[in-house]
Amino acid sequence: MQRLMLDGPGALRWEDCPEPVLDSPDQALVRPIALATCDIDPAVLQGRFPLPGPYAFGHEGVAEVVAVGDDVRTVRPGDTVVVPFQISCGACPACLRGRTGNCTAHPLMSTFGLGSMGGLNWGGLWADLALIPHADAMLVPVPAGVDPAAVASASDNIPDGFRAVAPQLAADPGVEVLILGGPAAASIGLYATGLAVALGASRTVYLDTDPERLAIAAKFGAEVIEGKPDTRVGRFPITVEAAGGAKALIAAVNATANDGWCTSVSVQAKDVALPMLAMYSRCCTFHTGRAHVRPAVPRILDLVATGRFDPSIVTTSVVPWSDSIDALLEGPTKLVAVRA
Known part of the structure; x- marks a missing residue:
């Protein structure tokens, strides 16, 4: 079979490798059919994020189940499934609490397709076949009628946007939301925007x-304002920083209202001095970190299946599988490669 390998900035190649085989009764083999870029992928390919190769590439996608182990009960060959990018067992204390990104059954940050950062042995999803551990815990069937290409980023970036707005809107229905968009977490900020609208924010400003x-x-129906991240547009009960950099992070905190919640979905490579006294005075809750993806996937698929949220609006390029390398090197905001 073939898999896509990243050797370094601007360097991708197809590689022949042995097919994976089931060696545990809880595993599944899947054939990826719609693969998406994560927001970190263009940064790696352009040398803006240090993630050295070579490693098997790709960690966001939808796949067809090809084979399952004897103990697998929730999926069967022929099913179309979302493959969460984080490896999770579903049974450890962290997984049982919904903290699947910190599964204690495997080394911290175990993921598909992120090289040394996610553990090299898991492989990538941009491949003819992928081996899924803990298939019952990880794989989520795609509802009938939902286009696999539309939800290819349900593996990672859509849940990342979901966690930034959904819990807060559930606690305070109908409040206003501000998203500071930008290149660092471009699609995550846009997914958060669409989800805020879908989940009933009274006003969503991008x-x-x-x-x-x-x-x-x-x-998506958001109120859009053209301006730099530190442009003052008011204070909001929910703020999301997706622009990247210290100025945007501080601006998001400063735009958070009394008793508000600020989530940073970008990766800050350098330490940032936050305005702690102002945050304390306003009772500002600040959250950053990796999203725990698996618990959010069914809720996202339900929003898509019922027509409340259309993630395909964020997709800027859809290409055949064979054109993957050229399309990846062009670096669109959100690329989806589809296998016939």
Whole structure:
């Protein structure tokens, strides 16, 4: 079989390798059919995020189940499934609490397709076949009628946007939301925007400088404002920082209202001095870190299946599987490669 390998910035190649085989009764073999780029992928390919190769590439996608172990009960060959990018057993204390990104059955940050950061032995999803451990715990069937290409990022980036707005809107229904968009977490910020609208925010404001991203946010029904992340547009009960950098992070905190919640979904490579006294005075809750993806996937698929949320609005390029390398090197906001 073939798999896509990343050797370094701007360097991708197809590699022949042995097919994976089932060696545990709880495993499944899947054939990826719609693979998406994560927001970190363009940064790695352009040398802006240090993740050395070579490693098997790809960690967001939908697949067809090819074979299952004897103990697998929730999926069967022929099913179309979302493959969460984080490896989770479903049975450890962390998984039982919904903290599947910190599964204690495997080394911390075990993921598909992120090289040394996620453990090299899990392989990548941009391949003819992928081996899924803990198939019952990990794989989520895609509802009938939902286009696999539309939910290819349900593995990672859509849940990342979901966690930034959904719990807070559940606690305070109908409040206003501000998303500071930008290149660092481009699609996550846009998914958060669409989800805020879908989940009933009374006002969803998207602030960015990029015309393409502003147009996408407007398609979701958000109020779009062109401006830098530190442009003052008021204070909001829920703020999301997706722009990257210290200025945007501080701006998001400063835009958070009394008793508000600020989530940073970008990866801050350097330490940032937060305005702690102001945060204390306003009772600001700040959260950053990796999303725990698996518990959010069924809720996202339900929103898509019922027509409340259309993640395909964020997709800027859909290409055949055979064109993957050229398309990846072009670096679109959200690329989906589809296998016939």
